[in-house]
Amino acid sequence: MILVIDDDGAIRSSLGLLLRHAGYEVRAVAMPHEAIEVVRNETPRLILMDMNFSLSTDGVEGLTLLRQVKIFCPDVPVILMTAWGSIPLAVEGMQAGAFDFITKPWQNPVLLQRIETALELTADKDTTNEDGFDRAGIVGESRSLQEIFKTIRRIAPTNAPVLITGESGTGKELVAEAIYRNSRRADKPFVKVNLGGVSQSLFESEMFGHRKGAFTDAVCDRVGRFEMADRGTIFLDELGELDMSCQTKMLRVLQEQTFEVLGDSRPRKVDVRVVCATNADLGELVRRKLFREDLFYRVNLITIHLPALRERREDIPLLVRHFADRLCRKNGLRRVDFTEGAMNYLLSLPYPGNIRELKNFVERTLLVCDKPMLDADDFRGQHQPIKVETTPSLGDRTLEEIERQTIENALRKYDYNLSQVAHILGISRQSLYRRIEKYGIEL
Numbered sequence: 001m002i003l004v005i006d007d008d009g010a011i012r013s014s015l016g017l018l019l020r021h022a023g024y025e026v027r028a029v030a031m032p033h034e035a036i037e038v039v040r041n042e043t044p045r046l047i048l049m050d051m052n053f054s055l056s057t058d059g060v061e062g063l064t065l066l067r068q069v070k071i072f073c074p075d076v077p078v079i080l081m082t083a084w085g086s087i088p089l090a091v092e093g094m095q096a097g098a099f100d101f102i103t104k105p106w107q108n109p110v111l112l113q114r115i116e117t118a119l120e121l122t123a124d125k126d127t128t129n130e131d132g133f134d135r136a137g138i139v140g141e142s143r144s145l146q147e148i149f150k151t152i153r154r155i156a157p158t159n160a161p162v163l164i165t166g167e168s169g170t171g172k173e174l175v176a177e178a179i180y181r182n183s184r185r186a187d188k189p190f191v192k193v194n195l196g197g198v199s200q201s202l203f204e205s206e207m208f209g210h211r212k213g214a215f216t217d218a219v220c221d222r223v224g225r226f227e228m229a230d231r232g233t234i235f236l237d238e239l240g241e242l243d244m245s246c247q248t249k250m251l252r253v254l255q256e257q258t259f260e261v262l263g264d265s266r267p268r269k270v271d272v273r274v275v276c277a278t279n280a281d282l283g284e285l286v287r288r289k290l291f292r293e294d295l296f297y298r299v300n301l302i303t304i305h306l307p308a309l310r311e312r313r314e315d316i317p318l319l320v321r322h323f324a325d326r327l328c329r330k331n332g333l334r335r336v337d338f339t340e341g342a343m344n345y346l347l348s349l350p351y352p353g354n355i356r357e358l359k360n361f362v363e364r365t366l367l368v369c370d371k372p373m374l375d376a377d378d379f380r381g382q383h384q385p386i387k388v389e390t391t392p393s394l395g396d397r398t399l400e401e402i403e404r405q406t407i408e409n410a411l412r413k414y415d416y417n418l419s420q421v422a423h424i425l426g427i428s429r430q431s432l433y434r435r436i437e438k439y440g441i442e443l
Contacts, residue, residue: 001042002115004028005035005049005065006081015048018108019115032065039072046118047078051089062089063096070097077118081106087294094297101297103255107269110257113159120158121302136178138171139322140315144307148175155302156182161254163239163299164277166306168419169356172277175304176235179275188232193225195246196238196418197433203246204262208253214263226259226270233273239299240280240291241430251295274299279419309354316347319355323362336366337373345376353417360415404439407432416443 002024004015012028019026027044029035032053038044047069051062066078077099082090090101099118102111133153138145155162156179164172173192180190198206205214209224226234242250253259254274258267276299285291309316320338328335338346351357365374365382407425414420422432436443 001025001027001044003035003038003044003047003049005030005032005047007031007050007053011050018112022112024115032061032068035065036068036072039069043073044076046115047073047076048115049078049080051080051082051093063092066093066096066098075122077122079114079118091294091297100301107257109271117159117301121155121160134178134181136174136181138174138178139319140312141318142312142315144312145315148304148306149178151302151304152178152182155179157184159273160301161274161299162276162302162304163282164275164304164306165282166279167308167354168279168417169354169415170306170308171355172279172306173235173237175306176237176275176277180233180235180273183233183273185232185273189229190233190235191225191229192235192237194237194433196241196429197437199430199434200243200246204249207249208259209261211261211263214261218263224259224261226253226272227261227268229272230270231272233275236274236276238278238429239276240278240282240285241428242291244290244292247292247295251292251298254295254298276300309351309358313347316358317343319358320346320362323359324366327363327366331367333366334372336371339373339375341376342374342379345379352420353415357415357417400439403435404441407435407439408441411441411443 002019004012004019004026006012006015006028007030009030012030016026016028024045027038027042029038035047035049039047049062049065049069053061062080066080069076069078074097078093078097080090080093080098080101081104082093082101083104087101087103090098090103093101099122100114102114133149135149138149152175162176162179164175166172176192177190180186193207204210205218205222205224207224207226209222209227210218212218212221236250253270257271258269260267282291282296282300286293286296320343324336324338327333346358346362353360361379361382365379368382369378371378407421410421410424414424418429418432422429425432427435435441
């Protein structure tokens with residue numbers, strides 16, 4: 001049974017018709033005391049409740065009711081209904097234990113999808129069966145990785161938005177791909193967007209597309225990334241790099257599942273499953289007013305945190321063997337092996353660049369050392385730090401040549417860990433991406 005709580009009779013009637021037509025049993029009540037009476041005696045599968053009642057327009061009564069409902073039904077998902085201008089109130093509701101929120105007026109397919117997702121994620125399902133599970137190339141058998149696989153099996157078949165967190169180089173894109181491959185949308189598009197490389201001025205054109213003539217350089221129509229991903233999955237990497245104005249536009253499309261193409265005022269519907277990733281601490285960015293709190297709650301319904309490589313060292317031998325075998329097959333090289341000393345040396349390193357750093361290190365050593373058996377000294381010889389030119393001599397070089405050389409040196413020294421390179425150079429990741437693109441530097 002789905003319990004609907006709203007003091008507007010028209011809304012109760014329309015929701016009743018919609019939900020019954022979708023196959024759900026519905027109970028609808030108008031006031032908080034009626035809702036409490038229901039949850040005292042029954043346990044709904046889901047509660048759909050308004051935040052404002054006729055006795056209170058500031059949401060206080062709604063928040064009070066939510067907290068009371070959670071006492072009687074702590075495991076029942078609650079979806080809040082609120083006006084667009086009252087999203088901060090919905091955020092308070094999420095903090096108080098609500099599962100999700102939707103703004104009025106809603107679109108029926110969006111609401112039904114949110115309800116289905118909430119019910120699927122809170123159902124008691126057996127997730128131990130691994131038959132047919134696609135790892136998407138993720139290598140490792142550590143306990144932390146097994147827990148991540150378990151989570152992916154549980155959430156992949158749903159439409160729930162997922163936020164993947166972790167340091168740079170931990171494999172967030174592979175986890176996103178595993179979610180996609182094991183989802184019901186696996187036969188639909190999977191569109192990847194690195195938000196750190198999308199400038200503020202091009203954000204709308206890149207994400208939502210434009211019509212010919214929408215601006216000076218718009219010489220032809222362009223399909224945006226969201227439209228490309230329709231009925232599929234969109235992976236938004238480096239979410240923490242998005243500036244505030246773009247965050248507002250992103251929230252709109254994620255909340256309403258509609259967008260407008262530049263140069264065309266007609267709203268277009270889109271059906272996408274959203275998976276985001278970041279190496280930033282979004283909670284800290286919210287506290288510093290650099291990231292919208294409502295967007296934060298919209299994207300992190302489910303969070304998967306990837307441990308740093310130093311936190312799952314037992315996976316290093318498997319990763320080393322995997323990278324070595326793949327490189328040898330790709331380049332037609334004979335298979336190589338590693339002494340115990342070599343493996344112990346690889347296990348001892350800190351890997352600030354995580355799996356990406358290990359991969360580059362192993363491949364670089366294999367290409368330079370033409371031996372069937374590699375020992376610790378072979379790896380030590382390839383692990384010498386490269387000095388970054390912080391105060392280069394000008395000579396006959398231009399400022400751009402010096403800047404390019406400095407960036408290339410820093411990339412090599414820090415094994416192409418872009419976050420670390422940007423920090424060392426004192427610029428943002430977005431600025432670093434623009435310079436890499438400007439100078440045609442290969443990653």
